[in-house]
Amino acid sequence: MNAPLAIICGGGAFPLAVAEAARRAGRQVVLFPVRGFADTSVEGWPHVWIQIGRFGFLKREMRRLGCRDVVFIGNVLRPRIRDIRFDWTTLKLLPLAFSMLRGGDDHLLTGVGRLFEEAGFRLVGAHEIAPDILVPAGQLGAVAPERRAMDDIAQGRRALAVMGPLDIGQGLVVMNGHVVAVEAAEGTDLMLARVAELRANGRIKAPARCGVLVKQPKAGQDRRFDLPSLGARTVEGVSRAGLAGIAVEAGGVIVADAGELVRAADRAGIFIEGFTREGVET
Amino acid sequence: MNAPLAIICGGGAFPLAVAEAARRAGRQVVLFPVRGFADTSVEGWPHVWIQIGRFGFLKREMRRLGCRDVVFIGNVLRPRIRDIRFDWTTLKLLPLAFSMLRGGDDHLLTGVGRLFEEAGFRLVGAHEIAPDILVPAGQLGAVAPERRAMDDIAQGRRALAVMGPLDIGQGLVVMNGHVVAVEAAEGTDLMLARVAELRANGRIKAPARCGVLVKQPKAGQDRRFDLPSLGARTVEGVSRAGLAGIAVEAGGVIVADAGELVRAADRAGIFIEGFTREGVET
Known part of the structure; x- marks a missing residue:
């Protein structure tokens, strides 16, 4: 376990949260920020900038630095093929890459994971390194969900349970038992903006403070990526x-x-509830 | 069958299409356009304007005019309770109405249908009166779907099949086997606008002319309403x-x-395909 942990860093605040957790746990880390996505704040840490499509370079650098375990964390949007400059190692993998790009996100990520494992690295989930980043069970802030919200949560979980196997979204909005928005390629933030808009233009009629955002990983999703x-x-x-x-x-x-x-939730008067998988009513 | 057909008219072009089909079939019609939704072009026909929340008035008018069969057709958005002026008949039904408003659209419409049937009217599907408005099986225009599109259609149908029982959307967009947008409260037009936007900002990467809009009624949906x-x-x-x-x-x-x-489809180079329920691959 003296080998430094390789952290492939996408955008957002997660990469440094994971790096800090690993360091607190006494682990050495090397960050591999992805150009175009990762924040420059990674530069305060041992790091090597990498580019999508240059898997050969990344593999060599990881070996040179003695890394064996590797974590993927942060946002990386699926790139447009013509925007990628491939290195030879990656070019040889292209037929495989194309077949992966045809599937949903899950297939793509599972495929990427396989490539790393075939190259001798061990893929580790960010939450294994930094368990503190996982939302715990129960009520998180000062506000508790009301009875009606609990019903909406149950309905949302039923809906996500049937959609997950089809690799569709990880989130939706339920109001009064009615699923009013489903998240797919647009992501959670845009889905929420849509609900705000549908309320503003009268397309969704519901009293204020009604409805719940429900999120959970897709069934069968490889949790080492993209929770x-x-x-x-x-x-x-x-x-x-x-x-x-x-x-x-x-x-x-x-x-x-x-x-x-x-x-933020307490200030806004919004509840945050962590539900456990066992408790699904059907 | 000499009793005139009552057509409750929401917005859009469908009400007159149905009225014309009924008249062509030799049937007398009376239109009941819903104020705030129906187009004023209905006024060229025998008609009585009606308002949401005034079911007593509608019932009396339908009886006075000798109507027995009634068709619902056209768009009516779910109104905000406080915008409705109820008559006495409707007020007495309010507890029932509130319980309907808590469910998804299907519950609401099924409930409305029950009210009419309890009052002695017979609810008829618009497509029973005007079968020509139904999309037929097979290729509709000049453009045929390619192999990849056929795969996307199959994937979209699988996804809609599992979502329907949960009363979620009637449509989605599939690209290369990946569901990129699911329609819920926003409706088809806004979902399509979202896909256009996600393409424009690079969030969806796919070549032009890739992907299919797939629509079908929800499983168990009462087809006399809201196809x-x-x-x-x-x-x-x-x-x-x-x-x-x-x-x-x-x-x-x-x-x-x-x-x-x-x-319009031919001009845009877009295919329109009517699939049959039997042909679902799972």
């Missing part, structure tokens, strides 16, 4: 959409700064 | 979203002006 996440910006979106709160699967959704999240 | 519809505006939205075509369930989706639809 759904939550942050102060989510709280803002939920507040603008006039919802009562947020419900996420405990242990299945990550938060970079839990303190900031809870403060 | 999904298609029109020239849908073609416009599909074209702006850069999709290859539209696939809808034959006999399960309505079109007010099929000629106009096909001309």
